[in-house]
Amino acid sequence: MSLRVVDNSHTETPHKRNPGFPLDLDWVERVRMNRSALERRAGSIGARRTVKKEYQLAWLLKAITLIDLTTLNADDTDGRVERLCAKARHPLRSDILEKLDIGDLSILPGAVCVYHRFVKTAVNALEGTGIPVAAVSTAFPHGLAPLETKLKEIEMSVADGAREIDIVIERGMVLRGDWQALYDQVRAFRKACGDAHMKTILGTGELATQTNIAKASLVCMMAGADFIKTSTGKEKVNADLVTSLTMIRMIRWFHEETAIQIGYKPAGGIATAGDALKYMALLKEELGTHWLQPHLFRFGASSLLTDIERQLEHGLTGHYAADYRQPMV
Template identity: 60%
Template sequence: MHTQTPTKSDTAQLPQLHLPRNDGMELDMDWVARVQANTSAIERRAATLPGRRSVKKQFQAAWLCKAISCIDLTTLAGDDTAARVQRLCAKARQPVSPELLDALGMTGLTVGAVCVYHDMVETAVAALDGSGIPVAAVSTGFPAGLSPFHLRVQEIKESVAAGAKEIDIVISRRHVLSGNWQALYDEMRAFREACGEAHVKAILATGELGTLRNVARASLICMMAGADFIKTSTGKESVNATLPVTLTMIRAIRDFEARTGIKVGYKPAGGISKAKDAITYLAMMKDELGDRWLQPDLFRFGASSLLGDIERQLEHHVTGAYSAGWRHALA
């Protein structure tokens, strides 16, 4: 099948984005069929990563500040309230105490985005007004993605209308598990169209896809269909972001960029709560994709508690002492 190179006609309407959107391409089943994943080799490579990159002192502090700028600060709880979201947005504007930022020379540091359910989009947009921080909304029947299709599409449109600049959609896992790649492609194209100018992140729910080959193929299909980002998990599965899954997905991104010239972002989500883990993920992105993927328009952490641990590590760097975790509460 002939491969259609994505066009580069417009740019995403996000303050920090300057790259062409991924307009997608025709479904190339020959390419999909050739995609394989050597699980044992991937797992061996992933197992070496935590010990291969060790940064200390001011270099560690710099990497942790970079991690903060790439966080999608998230609250997706059933008991979310407007007050909780407003506190989260205040933390997004000022993720680390001004005194620490002054000592680090990092005044003006903010997170990458705030991620909420649809009902909280308007509250978050109002709370972040003037900050330049976009609001991301989880959508399409998050987290299971099993609501009627027309309602999933309508949910996207309503979140965009409410002011969300990023939409985190969930794919139908059954399409992957049954090998119905055309259905997955068509679904993702419809979601991409419904997002309009909003940035779309495709959540694969990798812990429910069975094999790394399925992860690799689903990643490629979503990119072919126009995903601006591919994301590991909803954070609600029993297995969320892992290093082997990350390696599989970012190599799919690398292959897609080499073939089409389009850069697609990556977002690990769920289970990343420690500063040292954030550095491992950043180092993997640098090793596999290069420095350009260390910017928030191409890399995000889906996290809530991660920011608190990073702030504790930065305080230790500045003062030489660790503070209690409760001093860095988010909401």
């Protein structure tokens, strides 16, 4: 079987980074989200059309290139991180690559995401691959440390070789409507990141309303975020299609006003190939196919790759493999 319809080469597409813009409180106050309408639209994803057969396999291969392979556990070790990086180097078994006739394609995940403590370990393990290391920072997952501590953590991760920084906002600023404080803090984080791309985690499950999520998204984009991200994966409620639609539409509005393309990263609870296809379909329909690239879309996931491998093998053989045939770490 040959899937020549897919170009999954792991090359960065040049695009203009978000330089940041002055805080426009009038724009922020104009933001209103209709939850019922969002729920109806989100509910239509996957119900009206699905990709089948070779096209589904091609979409799943694309999904692999959009994954931030992640380990953020209290019992993480250098060995676990090294095993995750080994999986990142070879995300698919060689027999699957051979049967799909895609051995010449460079199918690699978007990044490997770890705590600051393991940035150097991951950088060394991924040397020569081009796969960036992303570090969660700013007192992940709650973001409640002193500002100086959070800025220092960003700077240390960048110095250790992290090319992407996933920062956490203080949710209380959103709940209080203190948009100036949120803007100033995210702007400071962006400055500390330097050339490293900044993904801004909103913690959407703790922001109470879709309007709050939309306003927080807008303020963070004004402050210079390269990506906006749903969750840390540690909240009770993580990524879902309704919240994703809210954030994606704010990305679209921001692009219409500024011509700057902002990336989107749903994280937490995305564990199946079917889930991945729904998020990809939503992004394609709302923002266009060109947004389905690693520099503009990522999944924050740890187990998603395992299910994608199982689905690819099923597409080839008609049988599902046991999970242990695709171990992660």
